[in-house]
Amino acid sequence: xxxxxxxxxxxxxxxxxxxxxxxxxxxxxxxxxxxxxxxxxxxxxxxxxxxxxxxxxxxxxxxxxxxxxxxxxxxxxxxxxxxxxxxxxxxxxxxxxxxxxxxxxxxxxxxxxxxxxxxxxxxxxxxxxxxxxxxxxxxxxxxxxxxxxxxxxxxxxxxxxxxxxxxxxxxxxxxxxxxxxxxxxxxxxxxxxxxxxxxxxxxxxxxxxxxxxxxxxxxxxxxxxxxxxxxxxxxxxxxxxxxxxxxxxxxxxxxxxxxxxxxxxxxxxxxxxxxxxxxxxxxxxxxxxxxxxxxxxxxxxxxxxxxxxxxxxxxxxxxxxxxxxxxxxxxxxxxxxxxxxxxxxxxxxxxxxxxxxxxxxxxxxxxxxxxxxxxxxxxxxxxxxxxxxxxxxxxxxxxxxxxxxxxxxxxxxxxxxxxxxxxxxxxxxxxxxxxxxxxxxxxxxxxxxxxxxxxxxxxxxxxxxxxxxxxxxxxxxxxxxxxxxxxxxxxxxxxxxxxxxxxxxxxxxxxxxxxxxxxxxxxxxxxxxxxxxxxxxxxxxxxxxxxxxxxxxxxxxxxxxxxxxxxxxxxxxxxxxxxx
Numbered sequence: 001x002x003x004x005x006x007x008x009x010x011x012x013x014x015x016x017x018x019x020x021x022x023x024x025x026x027x028x029x030x031x032x033x034x035x036x037x038x039x040x041x042x043x044x045x046x047x048x049x050x051x052x053x054x055x056x057x058x059x060x061x062x063x064x065x066x067x068x069x070x071x072x073x074x075x076x077x078x079x080x081x082x083x084x085x086x087x088x089x090x091x092x093x094x095x096x097x098x099x100x101x102x103x104x105x106x107x108x109x110x111x112x113x114x115x116x117x118x119x120x121x122x123x124x125x126x127x128x129x130x131x132x133x134x135x136x137x138x139x140x141x142x143x144x145x146x147x148x149x150x151x152x153x154x155x156x157x158x159x160x161x162x163x164x165x166x167x168x169x170x171x172x173x174x175x176x177x178x179x180x181x182x183x184x185x186x187x188x189x190x191x192x193x194x195x196x197x198x199x200x201x202x203x204x205x206x207x208x209x210x211x212x213x214x215x216x217x218x219x220x221x222x223x224x225x226x227x228x229x230x231x232x233x234x235x236x237x238x239x240x241x242x243x244x245x246x247x248x249x250x251x252x253x254x255x256x257x258x259x260x261x262x263x264x265x266x267x268x269x270x271x272x273x274x275x276x277x278x279x280x281x282x283x284x285x286x287x288x289x290x291x292x293x294x295x296x297x298x299x300x301x302x303x304x305x306x307x308x309x310x311x312x313x314x315x316x317x318x319x320x321x322x323x324x325x326x327x328x329x330x331x332x333x334x335x336x337x338x339x340x341x342x343x344x345x346x347x348x349x350x351x352x353x354x355x356x357x358x359x360x361x362x363x364x365x366x367x368x369x370x371x372x373x374x375x376x377x378x379x380x381x382x383x384x385x386x387x388x389x390x391x392x393x394x395x396x397x398x399x400x401x402x403x404x405x406x407x408x409x410x411x412x413x414x415x416x417x418x419x420x421x422x423x424x425x426x427x428x429x430x431x432x433x434x435x436x437x438x439x440x441x442x443x444x445x446x447x448x449x450x451x452x453x454x455x456x457x458x459x460x461x462x463x464x465x466x467x468x469x470x471x472x473x474x475x476x477x478x479x480x481x482x483x484x485x486x487x488x489x490x491x492x493x494x495x496x497x498x499x500x501x502x503x504x505x506x507x508x509x510x511x512x513x514x515x516x517x518x519x520x521x522x523x524x525x526x527x528x529x530x531x532x533x534x535x536x537x538x539x540x541x542x543x544x545x546x547x548x549x550x551x552x553x554x555x556x557x558x559x560x561x562x563x564x565x566x567x568x569x570x571x572x573x574x575x576x577x578x579x580x
Contacts, residue, residue: 002130003167003263006156007139008149008204010174010193015210016246017173018071020237021139022078023247024171027256029079030247032268033134037075038126039068039088041141042148046092047085049439058311061501061556065442071139073312073556077319078247080559087129091148094121115154122155123162135263144172145196153200166264172197172204173237176211176219185211187222194227205262206233206255214238233258242283242318244560248273279322279560286327290352290574292317295333295371296359310357313385316558320567326575335364338371345374353546353574358386358503358553362411369395376547381573383566384549386504389539390420392549393508393516400519410506419516421509443499444527444552445471446537450496452524453548454538457565458498466562467499498525500537500552507551508536525550546573 005024009017021037028035045051048059049067058070066085075083098121102112130136140152160168174190190207197204207229209215214236215223224231235253240246250256251271260267296310314330321328331351338345348354354375356368368388372395375382384392390408397406397419408420423440448455448464458464510533513523525538541547548566558564 001163001167002127002133003135003169003265004126004130004156004159004163005135005137005169005171005259005263006202007137007171007173008153008197008202009140009143010172010197011143011177011189012175013141013143015173015175016237017139017141018074019243019246020171020173020208021071021137022074023250024255024259025075025137026078026247027251027271028135028137028259030269030271030273031256031260033265034132035079035135035137036087036130036133037072037079037083038129038136038138039071039075039141040122040138040152041069041088041090042146042152043090043141044092044095045090046096047088047090058309059503060312061441061503061553063443063499063501067441067503069141070311071141073315074243076556077315077559078244080562084129086125089122089125091151094118094125094151097121114151116158118151119155119158122152123159126155126159144193144200150200153197153202157201166262169205169259169262170197170202171206171208173208173210176209176215178212185213185215185219187219187226190223191226194223194229204229206235206259208235208237210237212239242280244276244280244283248277248280275561282322282325283318283327286321287325288575288578289327289329290321290571290578291329291331291350292353292355292574293331293333293348293351294355294357295335295338295368296357296364312553312555312558313355313357316555316564316567317571319558319560319563320571322560323563323568324571324575326571328571333371335367335371338367339364342370345370348374348380349378351380352578353381353383353570355383355385355570356388356391358388360387360410365391365408365411369398373399376541376544379545379577381546381570381577382544382548383546383570384539385555386502386551386553389549389551390506390508392539392547393512393521393536394419396516396519396521397512400521401515403515408506417512418509419512420506422506439505440502442501443470444502444537445497445499446525446527446552448496448498448538449522449524452522452538453540453542453546453569454524454550454566455496457569461563461565461568463565464496464498467497470499471497500550500554501556502552504551510534524548545577546570 007017007021025035025037047067048069060068060070060073062085063082064084068085068088072083072088098117126138140149142149174193176185176187176190178185194204207223220231220234223234235255317328348371356372369391372392394406394408397403403417405415406417406419407415409418409422522540522542523536524540527535527537538550554564554566558567
């Protein structure tokens, strides 16, 4: 029978529930338990697909095409395992499922009410996501006391009543402020959070105390006295220089064994943290450092910077840096600045490499292409992601193919040279304003070109071998020697096929592939649709230190100890460029 750990937040949001949940999952996995992680988002949006990055952070994409909360990215990065889209649920999904069932007569004439039907649907989804696992961790977004969290807290209490107290444990992640005018850590907000949680009939088994500094014994005892939580279950979680230190810090408090004991379980194996500790050490104290510029657009929200818009790129660079024993210093640059001040482009020369990430719309597009032109012509290592590949193709067509008016139809519908154009299947979708869940989403294959830099990187990192079982599984599933995924078919040997995740509507226009190739642009990977149309997945330049771009989002499959091949190669190229 599956055991459950419910992680809730107190005082304020954004203090690290996702990292705590990821760390607990990693710890329990190290103890030998098959573990999965589930994220509940109380917003009414059906999923995160229509949310702008500055609103709720990066939109995470799963292999099976889910557009969900960025915390699932943390789960995958810590656990080194894929999470399906059913591991994320929202209020919108819950109510839609209940209403749809009622319209179809699924309740056989019952009066459909908030209780019990909404919590029952939540419990059903939790059990579905947890099926086949020993332990499932459930992170409830927001904070205790939020109105929108009530049905989810009620559902977890319902789960506890059904399975028994030894099958469900509760972890409260709370924040202890240290007001500068007082200079003392305050526990009162945490006491209030525990009180609010108890009003829902839930008594926390553990309190994880987030703060600038470790919580001391005096304050642990004060929290324990007011909450009936054991002192040894009140855990210090101070700020750290690397999020990957968190599992190691929690284990200093023996949190893993305490959690297992709370669930009436015993360790199945002795944890081995040697590799993890070594990688964390390289993140904190690298042998070398490089400086990377990320030229983007989703950088500001009001008066504040929001690098969470590109958190997966940040983490992918960290993973590649740890693998190469290189510290990566990131500078975020707003692409619009290069449009207003072209002379500012010379600042790019002080960086060891430049990334242009994904995005949508016309904002900053000319600035991004100006940056791409600068790094291409000045031999600065470049990595383009999704939109970063599309704009690299447009820039190359303008500069190298003489097509000065070349553009993407996403920005200029009347361009005489539509180097990037919308997928035919997407045109009707856009006309009908069906934006949610309708892009090219999830894992798609690409056949890599022999002799290309891209193929060499996927071979060097072992990613081709890692993806081979998935490729073969797809082929067996459809009873064909052809690879089939997401309804499309290509033919190739599995040893040259890689699977990467996608989130876009526009593609390189097949009509211009030959023109670009004639002038030296190498298309090092492609994906063939059933109608024979080849969609370009990777590009590179052979005579450049590192000029590689992809239509995919490889940052979504990067993990500590298992870095993305493209980021791995990019970091190495930046390291070599700095030496020169």
